[in-house]
Amino acid sequence: MNENLFTSFIAPTMMGLPIVTLIIMFPSLLFPTPKRLINNRTISIQQWLIQLTSKQMMAIHNQKGQTWSLMLMSLIMFIGSTNILGLLPHSFTPTTQLSMNLGMAIPLWSATVFTGFRHKTKTSLAHFLPQGTPAPLIPMLVIIETISLFIQPVALAVRLTANITAGHLLIHLIGGATLALLNISTMTAFITFTILILLTILEFAVALIQAYVFTLLVSLYLHDNT
Secondary structure (H helix, E strand, O other): OOOOOOHHHOOOEEOOEEOHHHHHHHHHHHOOOOOOOOOOHHHHHHHHHHHHHHHHHHOOOOHHHHOOHHHHHHHHHHHHHHHHHOOOOOOOOHHHOHHHHHHHHHHHHHHHHHHHHHHOHHHHHHOOOOOOOOHHHHHHHHHHHHHHHHHHHHHHHHHHHHHHHHHHHHHHHHHHHHHHHOOOOHHHHHHHHHHHHHHHHHHHHHHHHHHHHHHHHHHHHHHHOO
């Protein structure tokens, strides 16, 4: 295959205009607003999963933290649906772009930190200097804690980008190897194709797990600051 390995990660354009915004808005069509008194099975399952996830994620929060429930549920639904749609052939996954993931991570992380400084100022400042720290180590520990605080949104974005990108690259490589082996050994190509199917199933699970991990870490940052 002569196709560039990273072609699928290039933001698509139409008539020279980027259509990433339309792709980002598309997953919202998967979650229609119920308009009937009795919902169908698909909407009922969606609502049950959302309630289950919300109940589990909001269990550790106080009343202030629970006001973020709509934001966190919207976040996990958006990331999960975007990751899954990106596994379709000839599609584009916005979460493989580090810039987009940073655009989600930095505002959410900043909001949790500002919430902590507003409502728990002393506790938030105390994280920079643990109790009982020897005087000579105070400047170094303050610098280290400050760096670790600012690394949090970068770690959020890089984790999501790396996991989704690695899965797509593996699928691309194994798919290319399967096509190349068809003319050499049918049996070997069949084994490789079986591995490709198993890897695709694994990537569906990874897509949902990474959405949950991203949202859970934001939830934990919020819990530490409320």
